[in-house]
């Protein structure tokens with residue numbers, strides 16, 4: 441089996457790469473190897489699915505702007521045989537809260553950048569925030585940024601539609617596991633699958649998310665990206681409160697993110713110290729001891745809530761500087777490309793990352809958003825590029 445491009449991992453990133461390649465270059469032979477076609481363990485399905493423009497780095501803002509455009513256009517771009525695709529983009533806004541002078545200072549600088557890039561983001565003082573969201577406690581708040589056009593999507597719907605469209609464009613999805621890569625004369629020549637089949641390819645793309653380090657190891661090198669377990673708690677609240685945006689808060693240095701979901705809410709805490717191994721057990725104790733006090737601190741009505749469900753998944757976390765890596769690893773095969781390390785913003789950045797990978801393959805360099813700052817060569821060069829916005 442010979443392909444132009446073999447993509448390992450068929451979540452939102454792998455499917456975005458495949459779609460962008462297939463749209464640009466019809467006739468390209470593209471295989472997506474995905475071992476879990478039901479996506480039971482994929483971050484793409486278990487994500488909070490937020491899309492926001494509030495970042496500190498221009499590249500990250502621009503990637504999110506493309507994410508907005510991409511998901512907003514689903515009805516037009518992802519329809520197959522008259523069957524419309526929708527991602528139920530709910531623009532209920534994002535709210536980042538600053539409770540320390542340092543956070544407030546960086547929030548103001550980020551806000552200036554976001555406005556310069558044409559984003560609709562309002563910088564509010566505590567009174568302005570309370571006027572919009574009366575259910576929030578404000579006595580420790582210095583300022584907040586609110587982006588009313590941001591929101592969240594149906595990530596399952598988004599992935600299914602993207603996959604269906606990619607297949608309609610001729611992409612082959614292969615339900616199998618990539619088990620080994622055959623490297624010779626400095627290039628990856630083929631991928632051996634668990635079933636025993638071997639796929640030859642001119643390019644191999646590692647879009648394996650939190651498993652990307654395992655796939656890179658098959659090509660003989662290590663990347664500093666590891667899984668960070670994160671539990672999502674679903675709870676309901678008896679009190680009637682106004683429609684809240686996706687809110688991130690770090691009062692007293694303890695961060696939490698929460699947003700409405702159906703008739704209730706979901707919440708999560710990023711504990712980067714847990715980075716290392718996969719852990720599929722939801723942290724129920726952490727809801728009582730960590731999450732609930734933080735939730736009730738910010739929203740007093742959350743004193744009376746009931747935990748209904750919880751599930752675990754993993755950020756692909758870059759232990760080097762917390763930001764994405766993209767491109768070919770220096771010294772590794774040049775036809776083996778990676779994009780991973782997106783922590784909690786890979787759903788909104790999947791469209792731009794997939795497009796960027798398609799550009800590396802078809803144009804030989806970044807053509808739309810220059811992502812050179814995030815190229816993986818910065819790791820061996822020891823050049824850190826942390827995102828200084830809220831990273832929850």
Ligand SMILES: Cc1cc2nc3c(=O)[nH]c(=O)nc-3n(C[C@H](O)[C@H](O)[C@H](O)COP(=O)(O)OP(=O)(O)OC[C@H]3O[C@@H](n4cnc5c(N)ncnc54)[C@H](O)[C@@H]3O)c2cc1C
Nearest residue numbers: 449451452453483484487488489490618649785786787788
């Ligand atoms: C709890 C949580 C909340 C999040 N919230 C947000 C958010 O609000 N906004 C946002 O933008 N992002 C968010 N993210 C991040 C976002 O969900 C991820 O960055 C994104 O979904 C990653 O997509 P992916 O395709 O790289 O990985 P995945 O969706 O995990 O897909 C990788 C796929 O690779 C496959 N695979 C792995 N190894 C192999 C192999 N050897 N052979 C074949 N297949 C293989 C796996 O089966 C898997 O399906 C969140 C993540 C989590 C965990």
